[in-house]
Amino acid sequence: METFDNTPFQQNQDIIQPVLENLSNFYRLWIKYVSCSGTYVITPINKQQCNFCRLIRNHPVGYQRCRETARRCVYLDPHRHHLFPCHAGLYVLAVPLQGERGPIGALATGEIRIDDGTVDTGEVLQKVADLGLNRERLSRYYEEVPVKKREEILLLGETLYAISNCFIRLGSAQAKVRQAEIEKALLESELRALSSQINPHFLFNALNTIQMFSYLEGARKTPDIINALSNLLRARLSVNDLLTSLRDELEAVNSLLFIQKTRFEDRLQVVIDIPDALLDARVPALSLQSLVENALIHGLEPYEGIGRLELQAEVRGRDLIFHVRDNGVGMTPEELAKITGRLNRKEIFEEAGEIGMANVQKRCLALFGEGYGIRIKSEKNRGTEVTIRIPFTTGDGRRNEDFIGR
Known part of the structure; x- marks a missing residue:
């Protein structure tokens, strides 16, 4: 049905x-x-x-x-x-x-x-x-x-x-048009994967070896960082479906944040506010990772003060909405208009699908249609908020009736 x-x-x-x-x-x-x-x-x-x-x-x-x-x-x-x-x-x-x-x-x-x-x-x-x-x-x-x-x-x-x-x-x-767009995106993804193929088993074995030797040599933080990197790479290299559970997506996000917090040292505060009841929701694979990574690289890395990153989820009507906020360098109105225009252009389906906001937007539009995807609010030196709206579905592809109509 x-x-x-x-x-x-x-x-x-x-x-x-x-x-x-x-x-x-x-x-x-x-x-x-x-x-x-x-x-x-x-x-x-x-x-x-x-x-x-x-x-x-x-x-x-x-x-x-x-x-x-x-x-x-x-x-x-x-x-x-x-x-x-x-x-x-x-x-x-x-x-x-x-x-x-x-x-x-x-x-x-x-x-x-x-x-x-x-x-x-x-x-x-x-x-x-x-x-x-x-x-x-x-x-x-x-x-x-x-x-x-x-x-x-x-x-x-x-x-x-x-x-x-x-x-x-x-x-x-x-x-039929959306299905053709999805198939085209998948073909492009397969072509990129073929041109930059990496053997996951070799990579994970190498990381495990490095982790073991760093532990034997007394490096305290290195094994944890390598473990987080392994989890993150495993999540990115083992994507088989267009949608994944919010639980798995958050696990990869936490691995990414663990690595970045080590690099930022005391300059990064992270707040994740996502109810456990939403963890079975289906989200586009790599979507939250991409938005969090974008906030860290473009918003907080150039920021000289204490950076704050917030990831929040809420149910609004029949939709699931995520907010990724940072208090970083933000954007000028011209920069924001340029990025917003790029996200809203239908030619975005013809662009290379790098892991980033453009790719997330492309997949949301192809999977869910108009009205879904990314919206951005930003002020120069005041930070940025990226919002992604998707239909709220669970693992069986149906609505979670516990939340609808509240």
Whole structure:
């Protein structure tokens, strides 16, 4: 099952939002995109849900029933639109959405009274009587619900079905483009690896030998540094997947920081604030290493005072966001604009994929699409903050529902 975050509706939300907005205003209905879990993901900005539905959804049991109705919209026959009564007696128009791997949500509009004389106010109030809501308010709010002719709603259903097909086809085309970009990046990576091939077993054996002799000769710090270097090289030379666990990425980051703290001596303070609950999250391989290394080399190495580096992670909505901050030399507005422009250019896919911010940005855009990747804030002599936003997924490729909706 695909989640909202890898569907054409997330990738093109800036396009579909005004489409739903205009249709909602024209039909005086609340048209929304519903996720597979029954959550309203894209809703009209300038139009609110009707008072009748809002009153019912404010009740815990009513909310769950509304959510189950929304979930039902997702799993109907995806080859047509559907009109059916909800648990509270109003009608729901639903267009189920089908991706390549299964349901990806639905376009739906509720809050409809059909002008066919089949349902009266008393029958509707009886359906929600067990919620114990104010009957007079419910009756008044029910009379406010727009009354539509069945033919008008069915015509809207055909329109939504056509719109959904357009976006699904657009998403399929975009996915093929991204896949081609990923394959090209992988081919370039394989070519670079071939031209600068190194035997990992020889390297690790040599480092182990050096570590053993330094220990026998009484060098106290050298074995630890060599061990950290071995761990770091092992992480970089054994990358087989585009994504790795945050746990493994942090292990490599800590090895990098151990080596750099030895070199910086007392000039470097490091703060890592990442909850253990996030350690199973999937992140682009070598991404945090690259950003931390960039902060050390370009931000703190030229800095004459006590350097401070912070690595923080947070969950925001359905995304995982990392912040890498330093109090180093920073950048002028011109320098920042140059780097930001380079990151935002689509030609970045044609550049050599060195391990660095450009490479991390390229992989984020190829893997996750627009809206993800790197953002930079910096002031000269005030430091730099690099933020990377990625979808929050765990080892099985699905959302971590423990955090969504908090």
